[in-house]
Amino acid sequence: MSLTLILFLIGILGFVFNRKNIILMLISIEIMLLSITFLILVSSISLDDIIGQSYAIYIIITAGAESAIGLGILVAFYRLRGSIAFENK
Amino acid sequence: MNLFNHTPILILAVPLLTAFLIPIIGKINKKTTGILATLALGLSLIMTIVLAAKVLSVGPQVYVFGEKSSLLTLPSGLKFPIRIMFQIDAMGIFMGLITALVSFLGAVYSLAFLDNKDKIDSYYSLLLLLTVSMFGMEFTGDLFNFFVFLEIASMASVSLICYRGADLGEPVEAGFKYMVVSSISALMVLFAVGIFYGEYDVLNIAAIASVVKYSQLDKIALGILVSVLAMKAGAVPMHMWTPDAYSEAPAPITMILVAASQASLYAIFRIVFSMYNITLNTLAVGWIIIILGLLSMFIGVTMAIIQKDIKRLMAYHAISQTGYMLLGVGVGLAVLANPEALKDYGITAMEGGIFHIMNHAMYKGLLFLTAGALFFRTGTRDLNKMGGLAHYMKYTTIFFIIGAAAIAGLPPFNGFASKLLIYESVYKFNPLLSIIAMVVSILTLASFVKVFHSAFLGPKLPQFKEVKEVPRSMVFAMAVLSCIIIFFGLFPDLIVKNLVHPAVMSLIEQLQYTGTVLGGM
Numbered sequence: 001m002s003l004t005l006i007l008f009l010i011g012i013l014g015f016v017f018n019r020k021n022i023i024l025m026l027i028s029i030e031i032m033l034l035s036i037t038f039l040i041l042v043s044s045i046s047l048d049d050i051i052g053q054s055y056a057i058y059i060i061i062t063a064g065a066e067s068a069i070g071l072g073i074l075v076a077f078y079r080l081r082g083s084i085a086f087e088n089k
Numbered sequence: 090m091n092l093f094n095h096t097p098i099l100i101l102a103v104p105l106l107t108a109f110l111i112p113i114i115g116k117i118n119k120k121t122t123g124i125l126a127t128l129a130l131g132l133s134l135i136m137t138i139v140l141a142a143k144v145l146s147v148g149p150q151v152y153v154f155g156e157k158s159s160l161l162t163l164p165s166g167l168k169f170p171i172r173i174m175f176q177i178d179a180m181g182i183f184m185g186l187i188t189a190l191v192s193f194l195g196a197v198y199s200l201a202f203l204d205n206k207d208k209i210d211s212y213y214s215l216l217l218l219l220t221v222s223m224f225g226m227e228f229t230g231d232l233f234n235f236f237v238f239l240e241i242a243s244m245a246s247v248s249l250i251c252y253r254g255a256d257l258g259e260p261v262e263a264g265f266k267y268m269v270v271s272s273i274s275a276l277m278v279l280f281a282v283g284i285f286y287g288e289y290d291v292l293n294i295a296a297i298a299s300v301v302k303y304s305q306l307d308k309i310a311l312g313i314l315v316s317v318l319a320m321k322a323g324a325v326p327m328h329m330w331t332p333d334a335y336s337e338a339p340a341p342i343t344m345i346l347v348a349a350s351q352a353s354l355y356a357i358f359r360i361v362f363s364m365y366n367i368t369l370n371t372l373a374v375g376w377i378i379i380i381l382g383l384l385s386m387f388i389g390v391t392m393a394i395i396q397k398d399i400k401r402l403m404a405y406h407a408i409s410q411t412g413y414m415l416l417g418v419g420v421g422l423a424v425l426a427n428p429e430a431l432k433d434y435g436i437t438a439m440e441g442g443i444f445h446i447m448n449h450a451m452y453k454g455l456l457f458l459t460a461g462a463l464f465f466r467t468g469t470r471d472l473n474k475m476g477g478l479a480h481y482m483k484y485t486t487i488f489f490i491i492g493a494a495a496i497a498g499l500p501p502f503n504g505f506a507s508k509l510l511i512y513e514s515v516y517k518f519n520p521l522l523s524i525i526a527m528v529v530s531i532l533t534l535a536s537f538v539k540v541f542h543s544a545f546l547g548p549k550l551p552q553f554k555e556v557k558e559v560p561r562s563m564v565f566a567m568a569v570l571s572c573i574i575i576f577f578g579l580f581p582d583l584i585v586k587n588l589v590h591p592a593v594m595s596l597i598e599q600l601q602y603t604g605t606v607l608g609g610m
Contacts, residue, residue: 004283014299015278029276031273031410033279039283047287052286059279066275069244069247069268070268073264076251076254077262080258
């Protein structure tokens with residue numbers, strides 16, 4: 001549980017204190033998803049129930065699809081704006 | 090016929106299969122993709138009505154994927170056999186009816202709304218996927234299954250919001266904002282799922298309901314789930330994505346997004362009522378939901394009055410009406426542990442809140458479709474540039490008047506019925522809440538009078554000289570919604586007694602929910 005919380009906090013801090021570009025935001029979301037996958041895997045081992053491993057595979061699949069869509073939007077954004085830095089209007 | 094036993098999965102399978110067939114058929118002929126999608130959604134609508142008749146007469150239905158009984162011999166390494174179930178009770182089929190109707194009318198409207206660009210097959214494919222995910226969220230009885238359908242819904246709706254983004258920047262920005270919000274909400278739902286799995290080793294909602302204690306970890310999970318699903322539904326401290334996403338999406342997609350937000354609202358109610366029920370401190374959690382509702386109502390309508398863009402204005406009104414639903418059900422939750430107050434006004438408050446969900450989907454959908462019709466003919470969403478359109482678009486004007494009267498709560502339309510239920514019962518709980526609700530209703534009327542005057546009244550403007558009425562499929566979709574609004578307004582008693590009251594009782598009585606799953610095990 002403490003591994004989960006530490007990784008989750010790293011992800012949240014990376015998401016919030018991000019001033020450089022948008023890809024760091026997507027990476028932080030991936031780190032948070034990874035931390036919860038660890039929580040489910042560790043619970044699966046300590047409860048001796050194999051279905052936790054199937055849940056972890058489902059989470060990895062879903063996270064991959066979501067990253068694909070996020071990066072697709074990022075590419076569209078880049079084509080229209082010219083850069084992926086945050087703007088100060 | 091044996092097919093009737095399989096309606097729960099056919100309602101999801103037919104649009105899902107069509108969603109994957111459409112890109113293949115689209116390579117041959119693009120125009121038939123729209124008709125195919127509409128047929129698939131029409132079939133889903135018919136099957137949902139059949140399933141509704143079965144659920145309301147027989148009782149909650151359970152549909153199991155996996156092992157037929159939980160007592161079969163297990164392969165090694167598994168504690169329980171793998172069974173994912175759909176559990177459809179009166180509340181689930183209520184939301185399912187809304188989803189089926191709204192998606193079917195959205196597809197009919199899209200037949201004429203989209204120009205024949207070259208991305209039309211991906212549009213219909215994503216629309217069908219969004220519908221499948223909404224049905225999944227409303228029918229499922231398993232928390233992890235809910236997370237998967239929530240993710241499918243967010244991905245499909247993000248792609249649909251960016252539909253016009255090939256040469257404009259704003260839809261892409263709105264889509265990106267919505268993607269970040271929905272990623273964080275899916276993440277937090279997953280965190281709560283992880284907590285439940287680590288604590289109880291089951292993820293079936295009914296199974297958790299029978300073993301849940303209100304420990305510290307459960308409180309954390311409840312807090313996460315309520316706040317994050319309220320963020321997805323558009324409640325106020327977390328509502329920033331709603332105006333951008335609703336205004337930049339194409340008009341039929343906005344109507345379906347409203348139904349998707351209400352599916353998240355349904356998830357809050359399902360978790361709070363069927364999973365925790367009396368084990369939690371109902372007064373505290375009820376007041377939190379009431380305060381979320383009050384903030385949403387008030388801030389939504391005051392931000393709406395000053396908007397110039399017609400769809401942004403309607404999006405802020407969607408936030409405000411979500412507040413009414415949270416208020417009604419919050420009052421019901423706050424008195425859940427108190428039997429006389431529950432029978433006196435708690436059930437009526439919940440009936441008002443839940444009836445308001447259906448009414449809101451109908452009249453907000455109608456208003457977004459009329460805004461889409463205006464955009465289709467005039468090319469602009471800015472109220473300052475429109476004027477005098479009632480001379481040219483007579484049907485659209487009538488539909489707009491019906492929608493605006495319904496949202497303001499004027500008597501022969503359905504908004505009045507659900508708002509009256511909410512006012513009466515919330516007054517007995519705490520008079521101040523009812524007074525705030527009435528003030529918000531008056532401000533809603535004021536802002537729609539403003540929109541009507543700017544867009545429709547006034548002299549004929551020269552730049553709109555060739556504006557005609559919108560095509561027939563769009564008029565058909567708007568007409569069906571108007572007829573339903575008038576019917577619900579004239580006979581609200583029929584709907585409340587047959588549809589809404591069973592839904593409310595299936596939420597309140599947790600034993601009915603768990604009994605159908607665990608008793609049949």
